[in-house]
Amino acid sequence: MSDLLLNLALILVKLGLIFAVILSMAAYLVLAERKILGRMQLRHGPNRLGPFGLIQPVADVIKLITKEDFVPDQSDKWLFLFAPGLTALTALLSFVVVPFSPPLAIFGRELPMVVCDLNIGLLYFLGISSLGVYGVVIGGWASNSKYSLLGAIRSLGQLLSYELSMGLALIPVVLTAKSFSLTDIVMSQADWPNLVRHPLAFLIFLVSIAAESKRTPFDMPEAENEIVGGFHTEYSGMRFGLFFVGEYINLVILGSMLTVLFLGGWHGPLLPPIVWFSLKVLFVAFCFIWARGTMPRLRYDQLMHLGWKVLIPLALLNLLVTAAVLLALKG
Amino acid sequence: MASILFYILGFVMLAATLLCVTCRNPVHAVIYLVKGFFALALMFYLLGAPLIAAWEVIVYVGAIMVLFLFIIMVLELAPREQPQEPGWQRWVPGLLLAASIMICTLLIIFQDPSAASHGPNHFVGPREFGEALFGKYALAVEVVSFQLLFAAVGAYYLGRYQPRRRNEEDQT
Numbered sequence: 001m002s003d004l005l006l007n008l009a010l011i012l013v014k015l016g017l018i019f020a021v022i023l024s025m026a027a028y029l030v031l032a033e034r035k036i037l038g039r040m041q042l043r044h045g046p047n048r049l050g051p052f053g054l055i056q057p058v059a060d061v062i063k064l065i066t067k068e069d070f071v072p073d074q075s076d077k078w079l080f081l082f083a084p085g086l087t088a089l090t091a092l093l094s095f096v097v098v099p100f101s102p103p104l105a106i107f108g109r110e111l112p113m114v115v116c117d118l119n120i121g122l123l124y125f126l127g128i129s130s131l132g133v134y135g136v137v138i139g140g141w142a143s144n145s146k147y148s149l150l151g152a153i154r155s156l157g158q159l160l161s162y163e164l165s166m167g168l169a170l171i172p173v174v175l176t177a178k179s180f181s182l183t184d185i186v187m188s189q190a191d192w193p194n195l196v197r198h199p200l201a202f203l204i205f206l207v208s209i210a211a212e213s214k215r216t217p218f219d220m221p222e223a224e225n226e227i228v229g230g231f232h233t234e235y236s237g238m239r240f241g242l243f244f245v246g247e248y249i250n251l252v253i254l255g256s257m258l259t260v261l262f263l264g265g266w267h268g269p270l271l272p273p274i275v276w277f278s279l280k281v282l283f284v285a286f287c288f289i290w291a292r293g294t295m296p297r298l299r300y301d302q303l304m305h306l307g308w309k310v311l312i313p314l315a316l317l318n319l320l321v322t323a324a325v326l327l328a329l330k331g
Numbered sequence: 332m333a334s335i336l337f338y339i340l341g342f343v344m345l346a347a348t349l350l351c352v353t354c355r356n357p358v359h360a361v362i363y364l365v366k367g368f369f370a371l372a373l374m375f376y377l378l379g380a381p382l383i384a385a386w387e388v389i390v391y392v393g394a395i396m397v398l399f400l401f402i403i404m405v406l407e408l409a410p411r412e413q414p415q416e417p418g419w420q421r422w423v424p425g426l427l428l429a430a431s432i433m434i435c436t437l438l439i440i441f442q443d444p445s446a447a448s449h450g451p452n453h454f455v456g457p458r459e460f461g462e463a464l465f466g467k468y469a470l471a472v473e474v475v476s477f478q479l480l481f482a483a484v485g486a487y488y489l490g491r492y493q494p495r496r497r498n499e500e501d502q503t
Contacts, residue, residue: 078422120385123385123389130392130393130394133400134397137404141404152404153405157401160394163393163394
């Protein structure tokens, strides 16, 4: 019984820590994005509050909480209120299976540095990320506004199409690691990161997660100069904030998945594992912000063309070749 | 304990499915059906098939119901253009179903604490599942996948046929 309670307490502590770290990381990513984009456009970005504008996220949160929480007339009230929470929650849930450091030995017990090392961790991640669509779509539909509905339809089509290429790009990684567990996948990259072993799968996965995170150049669902704000047009205050933060949490999660699956996870020379992991995740996040500063938005037909006619066939071919090579090496 | 949970989940699933077919609002119906699938996934887990439970969520909730939603969205049915249930009927059943699924999940975790970290020993892992699927039952799997291919080609043919006719009508 005491073992059960100890395990439960450990899991709760880990969940609390992850919750705090991810939320503050998401809040500061917003600031980092504004600063970096500002620099790229020869501006300073927010720099009034505190040194280098470091208190800006706190001010943003206070502003969002004190704003009026507006529910449009003629909307589906309950679903409208419920949708933003669903988006933020599904984004947070994925982090349960991400290992950020090798197991630590404390008090003679081995403490895995992951909330729950599922033997189907990768499947869990794919399942949860496909649930993320619901928040966006239900929010957009329940708003009862043309722009929101258009945004919802766009994000549905986009997420559905790119999920396929994302899943297919991951199978070669599973084939080399011989396991769905993310810890085993990181362990299998001790010598070489999967980036070197599966460069094509890496590229396909990178493009797919850019589309999954609904960021430029794939930000059709919220293209502000076509459909106002897309699915979150009608939202205000903290409910809009939840959609917004959910997007940045998603960025952290997808960055961590890219790190775990292709960049070798916590492996790296000299520095402690957790520092390597954070550096890699932050680098991926920086690259996404960089892409937003430099790339134009695709058209929707180009997006669908890229997804269905380029990425999915390429991913299938890559899978076939990888499987054949692995089989030949084995035999 | 497990059998009591099984019957509770069975009831939740039946209730959710019943609400799904009686609900006039298509998006609400989809949400009820999603809850039914979650209850079904938990039932598979209780029966010792966590992998099937995961597939249930990934395939049915994550892909097929999303496609259903896509169709509903494309039909552009705004929330108020279709009949609404009065007041409490709109949120009480959904909330009750969600709450009972969550309580069952918590009970399963507490009843079987190792499930949270390693998964019990008698459960079938992905490796054994894959070996059974592509070894012992390979022929059945191939037959089923051919069936799906036929269905996909048939759907493609039907989908292609309609717009061409409409274009001809436009021209005349």
